[in-house]
Amino acid sequence: MSSAPSTAREARRKERLAAAPPAVEVDHVSKTFRLPHQQFHTLKERVLHPMRSMTYDELHALKDVDVTIRQGEFFGIVGRNGSGKSTLLKCLAGIYRPDHGRVKLHGRLSPFIELGVGFNPDLTARDNVVINAVMMGLTRREARRAFDQVVEFAELQEFVDLKLKNYSSGMAVRLGFATAIQVDADVLLVDEVLAVGDAAFQQKCFEEFTRLRASGKTIVFVTHDMAAVERFCDRAMLIERGDVLDIAGPHEIAQAYNELNFGRLVHDTPTEEGRYGDQVACEISDAWFEAFGERVAQIGTGTGLTAAMRVHFHQAVENPVFAFTLRNEIGHTVFAASSEWKGTETGSYAAGEEAVVRMEFHAVLATSLYKLTPSVARAGSGADTMDLREDLATLYVHATQDTGAILHLPYSLEVERG
Numbered sequence: 001m002s003s004a005p006s007t008a009r010e011a012r013r014k015e016r017l018a019a020a021p022p023a024v025e026v027d028h029v030s031k032t033f034r035l036p037h038q039q040f041h042t043l044k045e046r047v048l049h050p051m052r053s054m055t056y057d058e059l060h061a062l063k064d065v066d067v068t069i070r071q072g073e074f075f076g077i078v079g080r081n082g083s084g085k086s087t088l089l090k091c092l093a094g095i096y097r098p099d100h101g102r103v104k105l106h107g108r109l110s111p112f113i114e115l116g117v118g119f120n121p122d123l124t125a126r127d128n129v130v131i132n133a134v135m136m137g138l139t140r141r142e143a144r145r146a147f148d149q150v151v152e153f154a155e156l157q158e159f160v161d162l163k164l165k166n167y168s169s170g171m172a173v174r175l176g177f178a179t180a181i182q183v184d185a186d187v188l189l190v191d192e193v194l195a196v197g198d199a200a201f202q203q204k205c206f207e208e209f210t211r212l213r214a215s216g217k218t219i220v221f222v223t224h225d226m227a228a229v230e231r232f233c234d235r236a237m238l239i240e241r242g243d244v245l246d247i248a249g250p251h252e253i254a255q256a257y258n259e260l261n262f263g264r265l266v267h268d269t270p271t272e273e274g275r276y277g278d279q280v281a282c283e284i285s286d287a288w289f290e291a292f293g294e295r296v297a298q299i300g301t302g303t304g305l306t307a308a309m310r311v312h313f314h315q316a317v318e319n320p321v322f323a324f325t326l327r328n329e330i331g332h333t334v335f336a337a338s339s340e341w342k343g344t345e346t347g348s349y350a351a352g353e354e355a356v357v358r359m360e361f362h363a364v365l366a367t368s369l370y371k372l373t374p375s376v377a378r379a380g381s382g383a384d385t386m387d388l389r390e391d392l393a394t395l396y397v398h399a400t401q402d403t404g405a406i407l408h409l410p411y412s413l414e415v416e417r418g
C-alpha cells in the first residue's frame with residue numbers, strides 16, 4: 001500500500017512545512033474558568049446570602065500553551081475528555097479571549113467548532129448556510145450555489161427547511177463541517193467531525209481531508225480517532241488537564257495518547273509467560289498490526305486491517321500451520337484464523353529461513369484494546385505447537401458509537417408499515 005514514491009513525497013512535504021511561514025501562532029496562552037460555588041436562582045436568595053457569590057473554584061483549562069502551526073500543516077490536537085482541546089480551538093477562533101498570552105492568525109479562518117457556533121438556531125439550515133457563506137465573503141449567488149454542495153455533502157437534503165434548533169447534534173455537526181469546507185479559507189478549525197457520522201460519512205470526511213491536505217490548507221483538527229491522526233496529521237499535540245504533554249509526529253502522539261488511556265500496554269515487551277511450544281524448530285520473533293500499509297497501534301472500527309507475524313526457522317519444516325487469535329480487553333476471543341482452516345499450503349522452509357505471515361480482515365470491532373496471539377504448529381492432526389506467544393501485539397480500536405456489543409457488523413435496516 002505505502003510505496004517509495006509516497007514516502008519521498010511525504011519527506012518533501014516535511015521539508016516544505018519546516019520552511020513554511022506560520023499560519024497560527026499560539027503564544028503562551030492560558031485560560032481559566034471561574035466556577036462559582038453557589039448560584040442564585042432568586043432575588044431572595046441573593047439578598048439573604050450576599051457573600052455567597054464571592055467564592056468560586058478556578059479551573060485552569062489551558063496552561064501556557066505555546067505552539068506555532070505552519071502554513072499547509074495538518075495539525076492534530078488530542079487529549080482525554082475535558083483536557084482543554086475545544087477551549088484551545090475556541091481561543092484560536094476568537095470565541096474565548098485568553099487570560100494570558102495571545103493568538104495570532106495569518107490568513108482567513110473557517111472555524112467549525114461545534115453545534116451552534118456561527119449558526120442561528122431559529123433559522124432554517126438553508127438560511128444559516130447562505131448567511132454564513134455571505135459572511136465569509138461569498139456573493140449571494142455564490143452562496144446559493146455553495147448551499148447545494150453543502151447539503152449534498154452533509155446528506156441533509158430532506159432537512160434543509162427545518163430550523164436548526166430541531167436538528168440532532170450529529171446533523172448540526174455535519175452541516176457545520178460541510179459549510180466550513182465550502183468556504184475558501186486558509187485555516188480550518190475542525191472539532192470531532194468523525195465522531196458524528198456513520199462509516200460512509202467518515203469515509204467522505206477522509207476524502208475531504210486528503211483533498212484539503214493536498215491543496216495546502218492549514219488544518220487544526222481535534223479528534224479522539226488516533227487512526228485519523230496517524231493517517232493525516234503532520235504533527236500533533238497531546239494535552240492533559242490544560243498542560244501540553246508533547247508536540248511531536250503523529251505516530252508518537254497517538255502512542256502517547258494510547259498509553260495515557262491504557263497504561264503502557266502497547267508495544268510492551270511480552271513476558272515469557274504465555275509462551276507455549278519448545279521453539280526448537282522455529283520461533284515467532286515479532287507480531288504486529290498494519291493498516292494503510294503501515295504498522296498501527298490504533299485504528300477506527302471498520303478499517304481494513306492486517307495481523308502479521310514473523311517466524312524464524314531453526315530446522316526444516318514442511319507446511320507449518322500459522323494461526324492467529326484476537327482477544328478483547330475482557331479476554332473474549334473475538335476472532336480466530338488459521339492457514340489449516342483456510343486450506344492454505346504454506347510451503348517448505350529450510351533452517352535459517354524466515355516467513356512473514358499476513359492475515360487481512362475487516363476490523364468490524366467495538367471499542368476495546370485487542371491482543372493478538374500468533375502461533376505456529378506442525379501440520380497433521382492434533383495441535384503440535386512449535387511456538388505460541390500470547391498477546392504479542394496490541395491494538396486499540398475506536399468505534400464512534402458505543403453499542404455495548406463486541407462487533408460492529410455493517411447492517412441494513414428497513415421499516416415497513418405492517
Ligand SMILES: Nc1ncnc2c1ncn2[C@@H]1O[C@H](COP(=O)(O)OP(=O)(O)OP(=O)(O)O)[C@@H](O)[C@H]1O
Pocket residue numbers: 033034059061079080081082083084085086087088
Ligand atoms: N465555558 C466554560 N465554563 C466553565 N468551564 C468550562 C467552560 N468550557 C470548558 N470548561 C471546562 O474546561 C475544561 C476543558 O474543557 P474542553 O471542552 O476544552 O475539553 P475537551 O478536551 O474539548 O473535552 P472533550 O473531549 O470532552 O470535548 C473542562 O473541565 C470543562 O468542563
